[in-house]
Amino acid sequence: MSTLAWTGALRDRDRLLRLLQEYGVYAALAVLFLVAVGLNSDFLSAGNVRIQLFQVAPTLLVALGMALVIGTEGIDLSVGAVVALAAAVVPLYLGYGLAFALLIALALGAVSGAVGGAMVAFTRVQPIVATLSLMIGVRGLAEIVNGDSAKPVTDTALLSLGSDSLAGIPLMAWITALVALAVGLVVRRTTFGRRLVAIGDNRQASRLAGLPVRRVLLTVYLVSGVLAALAGVMIVGHGAEADPANQGLNMELNAITAVVVGGTPLTGGRVRVLGTVAGALFMQLITAVLTQHNVPNSYTQIVEAAIICCAVYASQERGTR
Template sequence: MSAETLQTPVFDRDRALRLLQEYGVYAALIVLAIVAVGLDGHFLSADNLRVQLFQVSPTLLVALGMALVIGTEGIDLSVGAVIALSASILPLYLGYGLPVALPVALLLGAASGAAGGAMVALTRVQPIVATLSLMIGVRGLAEIVNGNSAKPVNQAGALDLGTGALAGVPYMAWIAAAAAVLTALLVRRTTFGRQLVAVGDNRTAAGLSGLPVRRVLITVYVISGVLAALAGVMIVGHGAEADPANQGINMELNAITAVVVGGTPLSGGRVRVLGTVAGALFMQLITAVLTQHNVPNSYTQIVEAVIICFAVYASQERGTR
C-alpha cells in the first residue's frame, strides 16, 4: 500500500466554510423541522402550518427587498417604519375600497424608499445613516397620521387579504411566494440584476464601466420600500387594526437576519433569493418552536443573536479567503 493511500485526509477549512454558506441554511432548516415534529406531533397539522405561513409572509416580503439592498452593499433600516406608515395611511383610504387604499400605501412605501435611495446615491450618505434617519422620521410621521393610537380595521377587502386563503394556503403566502419568484427572475434573468450585483461588487468600477449606479441604487431602495409597505398592509389585514406605534417594530432586524442567515454577504456583490426564503423560514421555525415550549422571549432573542453572529462570521471568513 502506497504512502499516498495511508496519508490522513487534511480538513479543508475553506471548503467547509464554502459549503456552510452555500447549503448550511437548508440543512439547518431540515434538521430544525425534524426536531419540531419530534417535539410536537401536531406541528405538521394544517392549522399550525397556516399559522406559520401567516407569520413568516410579511417578514419574507421585507427580507426580499432587504436582500436586494444588501446586494448593493447597502442596508435599509427604515423598513419597519415604512410598515408603520402604510398601516397608518391604509384606514384613511379604505372607505374608497382596497383598490384605492392599497396603491396609496404602496406609493408611500416607494416614496420612502426613493428618499433613502436618493440620500445614498446622490449625496453619498452612508446607507446605515440615511436609513436610520428615515426610520426615525417615518415612524414619527406614521404616529402623527394615525393619532398615535391603534385603530380598528373592518373593511372586508383588507381583512380578506390578511386572513383569506386559496387552496388552504393564505393569500399572504401566495403573494410572498410570487414576490420571491419575481425577485429571483429580476436578479438572475435581467440586465438590472446583473447591474445590481456589479454595483455591490465594486461601485467605483461599475461607474467607470458606464453602469447607471445611481439609478440602480435608488431603484433597489424603492423596491424595498414597496415590499415593506405591502407587508404593512398584510399585517393590518391580519390583525384587523392599524397600530403604527407597535407594528413593524424590529422588522428590519428580522429581515436582515433572514438575508444574512440565507447566505447573502453583507459586503454586497451577491443576492441569494432562495437562501433568503430559507433563512426567513428557519428563523420563523426557531421562534415557533421556542414559543410553543414556553421559552421566554428574552432567550429566543439570545438564540437569534448567536445565529446571526455565526452566519456573519461564516460570510466574512469566506470573503477574506
C-alpha cells in the same frame, strides 16, 4: 505536520466552510423542521402550518427587498417604519376601495424608499445613516397619522386579504411566493440584476465601466420601500387593526437576519433569494418552537443573536478568502 499536510487541512476546512455557506441554511432548516415535528405532534396540522405562513409572510416580503439593498453593499433600516406608515395610512382610504388604499400605501412606500435611495445614490450619505434618519422620521409620521391608539379595521376586502386561503395556503403566502419568484428572476435573468451584483461587488469599477450606478441604487431602495409597505398592508389585514406604534417594530432586524442567515454577504456582490426564503423560514421555526415550549422571549432573542453572529462570521470568512 508537514507543509503538504497543512495545506490539505486548510483546503478541507475551506471546502467544508464553503459547503456550509452554500447549503448550511437548508440543512439547518431541515433539521429544525424534524426537531419541531418531533417535539410537537400537532406541528404539521393545517392550522399550525397556516399560522406559521401568516407570520412569516410579511417578514419575508421585507427581507426580499432588504436582500436587493444588501446586494449593493447597502442597508435599509427604514423598512420597519415604512411598514408602520402603510399600516397607518391604508385604513384612511378604505372608503374608496381596497385597490385605491393599497395604491396609496405602496406609493408612500415608494416615496420613502426613493428618499433613502436618493440620499445614498446622489448625496453619497452612508446607507446606515440615511436610512436611520428616515426610520426615525417615518415612524414619527406614522404615529401622527394614526393617533395615540390602535384603530380597528372592519373592511371585509382587507380582512380577506389578511386571513383568506387558496388551496389551504394563505393568500399572503401566495403573494409572497410570487414576489420571491419575481425577485429571483430579476436577480438571475435580467441586466438589472447583473448590474446590481456588480455594483455591490465594486461600486467604483462599475461607475468607471459606465453602469447606471445611481439609477440602480435608487431603484433597489424604492423596491425595498414598496415591499415594506405591502407587508404593512398585510399585517393590518391579518391583525384587523392599525397600530403603527407597535407594528413593524424590529422588522428591519428580522429582515437583515433572514438575509444574512440565507447566505447573502453584508459586503454585497451577491443576492441569494432562495437562501433568504430559507433564512426567513428558519428564523420563524426557531421562534415558533421556542414559543410553543414556553421559552421566554428574552432567551429567543439571545438564540437569534448567536445565529446572526455565526452567519456574519461565515460571510466574512468567505470574503477574506
